[in-house]
Structures are given as structure tokens and as C-alpha cells.
Amino acid sequence: MKVILLGAPGSGKGTQAALISKGLNIPHISTGDIFRDNIKRGTELGLKIKAIIDAGDLCPDDLTIEIVKNRLSEPDCKNGYLLDGFPRNTYQAVALDGFAAPDRVIELAIPLEKLEHRLTGRRGCLKCKSSFHIDFIGDRKDCPHCGGELYVREDDNPTSVKERLNVYREQTAPLIEYYDSQGKLFVIDADRPIERVFDGIRKVLK
Numbered sequence: 001m002k003v004i005l006l007g008a009p010g011s012g013k014g015t016q017a018a019l020i021s022k023g024l025n026i027p028h029i030s031t032g033d034i035f036r037d038n039i040k041r042g043t044e045l046g047l048k049i050k051a052i053i054d055a056g057d058l059c060p061d062d063l064t065i066e067i068v069k070n071r072l073s074e075p076d077c078k079n080g081y082l083l084d085g086f087p088r089n090t091y092q093a094v095a096l097d098g099f100a101a102p103d104r105v106i107e108l109a110i111p112l113e114k115l116e117h118r119l120t121g122r123r124g125c126l127k128c129k130s131s132f133h134i135d136f137i138g139d140r141k142d143c144p145h146c147g148g149e150l151y152v153r154e155d156d157n158p159t160s161v162k163e164r165l166n167v168y169r170e171q172t173a174p175l176i177e178y179y180d181s182q183g184k185l186f187v188i189d190a191d192r193p194i195e196r197v198f199d200g201i202r203k204v205l206k
């Protein structure tokens, strides 16, 4: 199955993607993770996009589309994919329809004013990549799952978060209508505990 997780920054796309990918046995492809991995490794791509990502703006469309197209042509995507963070605007969605149109699009819906708190309190694990929130783990510096070191994402500062939410409102939110008009949209209330959000998604993907 080809699935897109659509939602604002902090709506829980990465958190749910990890659960879905395991359950459906399809690869979780996050354009944000691909970009951050390139920044970490200091590749040419990473150097080109670091400032854009830190500021909370979108990376160039054609570059992003090319990356996704190449990734989806790899053998592990033969039975489907779970896209997280792509497409991000109508231009990218139209391009995706041209080479690997999704079967279902899951919107993680949550009032945007709740997201600044989620993002500025997020902690990620460098080792197992799990994501946590300080509301649940307090100020600990080690991962509750594997003991790895926890870090704060560069773009989780209040200024970048504001910009990311603006970009979502202006460029990504119109995709809700785009996919609804194709009859592919399923809306999940993401303002609930993680397990309950996942239960809702599971029903949609049955």
C-alpha cells in the first residue's frame, strides 16, 4: 500500500510512521530525515540545505522531488511506501501523482496552536531515532528505550517553529483539499494519546 502521512510540524507524523511502518512492513520515508542525515554527514546536499532547514523554510521543490523519486525506485518500495513530510505543496503532490500516486492519505489533524509546545519540548535519540517529549521524560539526557544520547533539533527553536507553522498553513494545508477531492483523504484526530491515534490509523489502513 502507498500511504502519505500529512500533518503540520509536530502533529506526530514521525511518531506514528515508526508504528505504521512496522505494522505494514513498508519503508518509512521521511524527507526531513533524509535532509538531516545529509547535513550530519556534511554532503554537498547537506551544505546546500542546512540554512533553509534551520530557518524552517522548504527546500527546493525539484531537488526534493528528485530525491523522493530515486528513493521510491529502490527495491524495498516494491510493495508500497509510507511517506512522511512529502509532498509539502501542490507542486510536489502533482509530481508524485505522475510517478507513484498514493492509495491513501492520512491527515493527522490537531489545532495548530498546540504544536509549538510539542515541538519545543521534543527530544530525539541519536542512536535509535525515537522521539520523546519532556512532558513525559522530564529533563533526562538518555533515551528511555536504548540509553542513547538525547538531542534537540536545530529547527525546534521558537522562531523556526513559527516559520514552519506558517509554511504549513500557506503551502501544505491546501493538500487536504487536493487529496479529499481525489477521495483518498482520511482524517485522524491527532490530539489524543499516541496509542489512540495509532488505533485510528490502524482502522483506516485495514
Ligand code: AP5
Pocket (backbone or CB within 6 Å): 007, 008, 009, 010, 011, 012, 013, 014, 015, 016, 030, 031, 032, 033, 035, 052, 053, 056, 057, 058, 059, 060, 061, 064, 084, 085, 086, 087, 088, 092, 118, 119, 121, 122, 123, 131, 132, 133, 134, 155, 164, 190, 191, 192, 193, 194, 197
Ligand atoms: P520534517 O522532518 O518533515 O519536519 P516537520 O514536518 O516539521 O515535522 P516534525 O518532524 O517536526 O514533526 P512530526 O509531525 O514528525 O512530529 P513528531 O512525531 O516528531 O521537515 C523538516 C524540514 O525539512 C522542513 O522544515 C523543510 O525545511 C525540510 N523538508 C522536509 N520535507 C520537505 C519537502 N517535502 N519539501 C521541502 N522541504 C522539506 O512529534 C512531535 C513531538 O510531539 C514529539 O516530542 C513527540 O514525542 C510528541 N508527540 C507525538 N505524538 C503525540 C501525541 N499523540 N500526544 C502527545 N505528544 C505527542
